[in-house]
Amino acid sequence: YKLTVPHVSNLDSYNHQSLLVFKNYVESRSNGAIEVDIYPSGQLCSNAKECLAGIQAGMFDYFQTTIAELANYWQPIGAFDLPYMLPNDRVAECVYDNEKFLGDVRENVLKTAPNSRLMMVSNSGGWRNIATTKKQVKSPDDLKGLKLRTVPAKIQQQLVKELGASPTPIAWPEVYTALSTGVVDGTKNGIVDIVQNRFQESLDYIILDGHAYMGGAWVFNDKKFKSFPNELKQVIVDAIAAQNQYLRSYPKHREYTAYEEFKKANGTIYSPSAAEKAAFQTAAAPVRDYFLDTAGKQGEEWLNRFEAEISNCEAQIQADYDIQFN
Amino acid sequence: MISPIFLGYFLIFLLIGVPVLFALGLSPIITFFMDDQALFINMLYQRLYSGLDNFLLLALPFFMLAGECMSSGGITPRIVAFAQTRVQHMRGGLGHVVIIAATMFGALTGSSVAATSAIGNMLIPEMKKYKYDPAYAAALTAAATVLGTIIPPSGIMLIYAFVMNTSVAAMFIAGIVPGLIFCMGLMVVNRFQIRHYPDIQPFERASKEERRKSLKMAILPLMTPVIILGGIYGGIFTPTEAAAVAVLYAIILSVYVLKVSTVKQTYALFAKVSVNAAAILIIVAAASGFASAISFSGISDSIAVFLNGITDNPYMLFFIINIFLFVVGMFLDAGPAILIFAPIIAPIMINAGIDPTHFGVVMVCNLSIGLATPPMGLVLFVASGVSGVPLQHISKAIIPFLLVEFLIIFLISFFPQLVIGLPQLLGVM
Amino acid sequence: MLKGTEKAFNKVNAPIANFSAKFSGILLLVMTVLVLLQVGCRYILNTPLSWTDETSRFLMIYMTYLCLPIVYLRDQNIAMTFITDKLKNTRIYHLFMILAHVSALALFVIWIYFGWAFFKTGSVMADSLPIPMYTIYIVPPVMLALSCLTAIEKLIGSVHDLIHFASEPSLSVALEQDATA
Ligand code: NA
Numbered sequence: 011y012k013l014t015v016p017h018v019s020n021l022d023s024y025n026h027q028s029l030l031v032f033k034n035y036v037e038s039r040s041n042g043a044i045e046v047d048i049y050p051s052g053q054l055c056s057n058a059k060e061c062l063a064g065i066q067a068g069m070f071d072y073f074q075t076t077i078a079e080l081a082n083y084w085q086p087i088g089a090f091d092l093p094y095m096l097p098n099d100r101v102a103e104c105v106y107d108n109e110k111f112l113g114d115v116r117e118n119v120l121k122t123a124p125n126s127r128l129m130m131v132s133n134s135g136g137w138r139n140i141a142t143t144k145k146q147v148k149s150p151d152d153l154k155g156l157k158l159r160t161v162p163a164k165i166q167q168q169l170v171k172e173l174g175a176s177p178t179p180i181a182w183p184e185v186y187t188a189l190s191t192g193v194v195d196g197t198k199n200g201i202v203d204i205v206q207n208r209f210q211e212s213l214d215y216i217i218l219d220g221h222a223y224m225g226g227a228w229v230f231n232d233k234k235f236k237s238f239p240n241e242l243k244q245v246i247v248d249a250i251a252a253q254n255q256y257l258r259s260y261p262k263h264r265e266y267t268a269y270e271e272f273k274k275a276n277g278t279i280y281s282p283s284a285a286e287k288a289a290f291q292t293a294a295a296p297v298r299d300y301f302l303d304t305a306g307k308q309g310e311e312w313l314n315r316f317e318a319e320i321s322n323c324e325a326q327i328q329a330d331y332d333i334q335f336n
Numbered sequence: 337m338i339s340p341i342f343l344g345y346f347l348i349f350l351l352i353g354v355p356v357l358f359a360l361g362l363s364p365i366i367t368f369f370m371d372d373q374a375l376f377i378n379m380l381y382q383r384l385y386s387g388l389d390n391f392l393l394l395a396l397p398f399f400m401l402a403g404e405c406m407s408s409g410g411i412t413p414r415i416v417a418f419a420q421t422r423v424q425h426m427r428g429g430l431g432h433v434v435i436i437a438a439t440m441f442g443a444l445t446g447s448s449v450a451a452t453s454a455i456g457n458m459l460i461p462e463m464k465k466y467k468y469d470p471a472y473a474a475a476l477t478a479a480a481t482v483l484g485t486i487i488p489p490s491g492i493m494l495i496y497a498f499v500m501n502t503s504v505a506a507m508f509i510a511g512i513v514p515g516l517i518f519c520m521g522l523m524v525v526n527r528f529q530i531r532h533y534p535d536i537q538p539f540e541r542a543s544k545e546e547r548r549k550s551l552k553m554a555i556l557p558l559m560t561p562v563i564i565l566g567g568i569y570g571g572i573f574t575p576t577e578a579a580a581v582a583v584l585y586a587i588i589l590s591v592y593v594l595k596v597s598t599v600k601q602t603y604a605l606f607a608k609v610s611v612n613a614a615a616i617l618i619i620v621a622a623a624s625g626f627a628s629a630i631s632f633s634g635i636s637d638s639i640a641v642f643l644n645g646i647t648d649n650p651y652m653l654f655f656i657i658n659i660f661l662f663v664v665g666m667f668l669d670a671g672p673a674i675l676i677f678a679p680i681i682a683p684i685m686i687n688a689g690i691d692p693t694h695f696g697v698v699m700v701c702n703l704s705i706g707l708a709t710p711p712m713g714l715v716l717f718v719a720s721g722v723s724g725v726p727l728q729h730i731s732k733a734i735i736p737f738l739l740v741e742f743l744i745i746f747l748i749s750f751f752p753q754l755v756i757g758l759p760q761l762l763g764v765m
Numbered sequence: 766m767l768k769g770t771e772k773a774f775n776k777v778n779a780p781i782a783n784f785s786a787k788f789s790g791i792l793l794l795v796m797t798v799l800v801l802l803q804v805g806c807r808y809i810l811n812t813p814l815s816w817t818d819e820t821s822r823f824l825m826i827y828m829t830y831l832c833l834p835i836v837y838l839r840d841q842n843i844a845m846t847f848i849t850d851k852l853k854n855t856r857i858y859h860l861f862m863i864l865a866h867v868s869a870l871a872l873f874v875i876w877i878y879f880g881w882a883f884f885k886t887g888s889v890m891a892d893s894l895p896i897p898m899y900t901i902y903i904v905p906p907v908m909l910a911l912s913c914l915t916a917i918e919k920l921i922g923s924v925h926d927l928i929h930f931a932s933e934p935s936l937s938v939a940l941e942q943d944a945t946a
Pocket residue numbers: 441442443444445446447483484485486487488489490
């Protein structure tokens with residue numbers, strides 16, 4: 011067998027590195043029965059829509075997309091990207107590790123995005139924060155009138171609007187210049203992505219509001235997966251678990267040096283107090299209504315389900331604390 | 337993996353006169369069929385669609401449009417008059433006028449061919465009148481007007497930025513210093529070559545009044561680059577938006593301020609440019625699929641291994657690649673050449689530690705000059721058409737200019753600061 | 766006989782090509798206005814628009830494909846002609862031209878086939894506009910189909926030129942001469 015794996019990041023990116031983990035695991039554990047060819051930098055397809063169409067056509071076998079892109083196929087999944095839902099890494103990882111939950115999501119995605127088998131929701135570069143060039147943001151009021159570079163996904167656009175700033179779509183290769191020349195006043199990205207693209211040369215302030223986890227959704231060619239005998243299916247699933255470990259630890263491990271680099275470039279890092287964070291959450295609340303208005307009854311069901319999974323995980327973790335503390 | 341044989345099919349198609357679009361489309365399809373991977377023709381088709389789905393590419397029709405408004409709107413004579421009053425009194429003055437006018441025209445438009453016909457139509461007859469050898473006049477015009485795609489804005493810089501996913505703003509600003517070096521280099525050649533024509537007398541120095549008047553006539557068109565680059569650098573707009581602003585400015589200028597064309601004429605330009613732009617954009621689209629097929633064949637890696645077997649010195653690499661690109665430029669139009677070869681070569685250069693913007697500018701300069709190298713060169717063809725001088729005569733007369741241009745390419749290859757110094761200084765890269 | 770067929774094809778092709786070229790001119794105008802609007806709203810009014818980017822991209826895709834037939838009809842497809850130009854007054858030239866048109870036709874048919882498959886994946890929504898992608902995915906196969914007609918017209922012309930070599934020029938050559946005259 012041969013797996014064709016395209017991605018749209020460069021060779022230094024965590025996505026590429028994580029795919030090397032995947033490739034090594036698959037090729038060695040399958041004793042060479044499966045070969046993995048990685049095509050970086052958008053060589054085969056340049057954006058999520060195109061790469062997913064390639065998965066649907068059966069050309070490509072494995073690809074990382076976003077929840078937002080999957081929501082273009084099946085809107086209820088957009089619930090997972092609503093701001094300030096997941097409190098921290100532990101809970102997020104617990105929720106997305108729940109195979110029963112993920113299995114139900116997988117079934118729905120497969121129905122609307124044919125042949126796209128959701129394998130995992132992993133981390134993609136850490137928590138998204140608001141970073142600005144000229145002004146320290148401490149509350150939503152500080153965002154008034156600021157232009158923030160925002161991906162064209164509807165939920166993200168809506169979030170920036172509700173916080174009082176203006177969402178501005180800028181193509182990724184032009185973001186560096188747009189920040190440096192002042193076309194936009196800030197961006198919302200993970201610190202790892204910021205530092206990897208030298209945005210700290212223009213960005214001077216970051217507030218760790220952690221509005222989004224932005225899970226990376228990895229989808230597999232469903233027909234290909236089903237064509238494997240169970241031993242090989244197991245190799246694939248295990249390889250993806252190994253890759254997941256890399257993706258989840260990468261931002262945790264990289265965060266420290268990234269913040270150091272940010273500070274070295276005269277950047278100020280601000281941790282909001284509980285009250286300040288609550289102000290952001292209140293301001294962002296209408297995004298949830300927006301989602302409910304547009305995603306219908308199924309959207310509401312999945313939002314409730316997601317919240318229930320979060321509570322479950324929080325309870326589980328609390329139970330672990332209790333054992334430790336008593 | 338597929339066999340890289342499709343590059344051979346592509347070449348054969350081109351040689352027998354099959355249009356680039358069909359050659360780009362068909363040759364990888366044939367290979368995918370033969371290698372029993374027909375499934376991946378889906379990918380070629382998808383690239384045909386989503387290769388165009390890029391905001392950056394919008395700048396291409398916009399800059400073409402702005403260029404058309406500028407050259408059809410009687411703006412060329414103003415620029416030429418401005419250049420004349422500045423340098424006509426020097427030895428070989430009219431030759432210098434061509435070079436200066438081409439440089440300024442380059443800052444107004446994104447293509448070279450428009451500059452060749454606009455400036456050639458005005459100045460080649462003029463040079464003939466003042467005893468310049470027609471072949472020399474045509475060669476000089478061709479050599480100078482390639483600056484159209486070196487000085488920003490530049491259509492092929494856009495294409496490189498599109499292919500390699502780099503910043504257009506950085507590319508544009510990186511093109512300024514090399515463009516000015518080319519301008520000076522050509523003036524030096526003209527100054528030396530003019531010795532072969534002792535009959536040519538310099539003009540009288542233009543009077544202060546003449547200079548002032550020509551400046552007044554030319555100042556508004558010459559504001560275009562200030563608006564484009566100033567707007568990008570000042571954070572008012574992105575490069576694509578700058579192109580649309582340039583269109584607006586050109587229309588206001590030619591219709592309402594200078595009143596050199598009418599609304600109706602301008603409107604007709606939209607239909608004309610949309611067709612011309614489509615002819616290029618569809619090639620960009622097909623080339624995206626072709627580039628994916630190149631990745632799929634692994635040829636870039638094989639070439640990298642081969643080159644690294646020869647040398648791992650970036651200077652040596654640059655030396656080899658420049659000669660290769662020069663040969664490519666002899667036969668292939670700059671746009672398709674970048675679309676096909678940038679995805680093969682640029683990763684190798686980047687791997688060798690060369691900045692992608694630096695390499696991009698060198699590649700753009702090299703292939704721009706290719707527009708004026710025989711046997712296949714659009715600028716050369718236009719110069720021949722405008723002057724009525726047969727191609728082989730121009731081809732001979734242009735050699736000293738090409739030689740110096742090629743030397744400058746090595747100069748900017750080996751001294752990266754000449755290219756990326758300015759954008760780094762201005763903080764756009 | 767060939768001549769008549771070529772002319773008949775031209776009667777259909779020319780108006781289609783001219784109409785779609787005019788229409789694409791309007792699209793280019795709209796694109797320009799949209800991008801200017803985008804700058805104005807962001808820089809002057811400080812309220813960036815989220816839909817102009819995607820809209821103008823889609824318009825550009827429409828514009829490009831709408832012009833396919835006219836680009837072909839006017840022989841505006843960029844080609845490397847320095848060898849074929851030398852053969853212009855020989856039969857081989859017309860043979861090569863036939864080959865070019867046949868390859869165009871083959872390519873268009875293959876693209877239409879795969880374009881249709883891609884069109885069927887188009888129920889996914891656009892990023893910022895509330896439209897499904899098939900509204901955009903439809904234009905390449907449709908315009909490629911219309912371009913097939915142009916390719917056939919050109920092919921017939923070239924076959925005619927090959928058969929009646931050096932007797933009378935085909936319609937396309939005649940049109941070209943009209944244009945340059
Ligand atoms: Na230019």
